[in-house]
Amino acid sequence: VNGLGFVCGLTFGFVIVAARLSDDNVIRDMLLLRDPQPYLVIGSAVLVAAPLLHLLRACRWRAPLGGETVAFRGEAIRRHHLAGAALFGIGWAISCTCPVPALGMLATGNLLGLPVVAGLLTGIVLRDTLVAAKGARRVFRPVPAG
Amino acid sequence: MQNVLPDRLPWYIAGPALGLLVVALYAFGNKALGASGAYRAALGAVLRQPGAEIWRAWYFVGLFVGALAVAVLRGGPTVELGYATLGTVVPMLYLVPLLFTAGTLMGFGARWAGGCTSGHCLRGVSELSPASLGASATFFGVAVLLANALHVLTRGVL
Numbered sequence A: 001v002n003g004l005g006f007v008c009g010l011t012f013g014f015v016i017v018a019a020r021l022s023d024d025n026v027i028r029d030m031l032l033l034r035d036p037q038p039y040l041v042i043g044s045a046v047l048v049a050a051p052l053l054h055l056l057r058a059c060r061w062r063a064p065l066g067g068e069t070v071a072f073r074g075e076a077i078r079r080h081h082l083a084g085a086a087l088f089g090i091g092w093a094i095s096c097t098c099p100v101p102a103l104g105m106l107a108t109g110n111l112l113g114l115p116v117v118a119g120l121l122t123g124i125v126l127r128d129t130l131v132a133a134k135g136a137r138r139v140f141r142p143v144p145a146g
Numbered sequence B: 001m002q003n004v005l006p007d008r009l010p011w012y013i014a015g016p017a018l019g020l021l022v023v024a025l026y027a028f029g030n031k032a033l034g035a036s037g038a039y040r041a042a043l044g045a046v047l048r049q050p051g052a053e054i055w056r057a058w059y060f061v062g063l064f065v066g067a068l069a070v071a072v073l074r075g076g077p078t079v080e081l082g083y084a085t086l087g088t089v090v091p092m093l094y095l096v097p098l099l100f101t102a103g104t105l106m107g108f109g110a111r112w113a114g115g116c117t118s119g120h121c122l123r124g125v126s127e128l129s130p131a132s133l134g135a136s137a138t139f140f141g142v143a144v145l146l147a148n149a150l151h152v153l154t155r156g157v158l
Helices: A002-018 A024-031 A037-058 A079-095 A099-107 A113-140 B011-029 B036-046 B054-073 B092-113 B117-126 B130-153
Strands: none
Touching: A002 A099, A002 B011, A002 B054, A024 A037, A024 A079, A024 B130, A037 B011, A037 B117, A079 B092, A079 B130, A099 A113, A099 B036, A099 B054, A099 B092, A099 B117, A113 B036, A113 B092, B011 B117, B036 B054, B036 B092, B117 B130
């Protein structure tokens, strides 16, 4: 499955950069609603993937490298999804790039992708550390009787 | 080597290709696609943390190599410090910490929201997951509003 991961990553990175989604001006024009192309990319991706994914699930497809049958289930919407997404949106509007395009920027030689990538890693670690700290506190909290 | 690729891969090729990738990852590996998780896994693999998802780290390496391949096909990569719009307004001394901060917001936010643009907008929405639909709407809602607000406040500079 490592090889599959590599090949999928390779294709994903290739397509994102080839479609110029790693170009901050393209994302800026998208967010200013001047360029419909990025929306069409996402929309057509979903239109292709959604029926096929549901077909895989409906026919209880067994993934040759994953062992089990494909069984994703929709996650109920919770407050943390929206709060995190809002924070993400702020960073996105400022940087005009997001995780894959930022890596694409760096790979194509734009060294300004580096602070974004470093920031992404920092943010991810910060969040995980916070969650771990919260979890530890919860462990020490006395369990109410009954 | 130049002109092997079109200047910009059109959406009707890029979009379905990304969609098929989401499907392929499920069909062959029963794995959920996402980039912020790949960042986490790559870091975990480098730091040799137990429990790091190694295939996601390989996915991360693949992302980089795939992007590099485009750069090579376009006759590059060329080392530059290019930030088309933001770079013209913000001096380099402030640009680097600003981009770092924006990255941190996105990393923290993506982890909090349980995914980023690829995990929620591409994969989660294709699964018709309510959480992903809500997160995607929020990503775009907030970013479009803020980008337009900045645009108006800076009199069209940003």
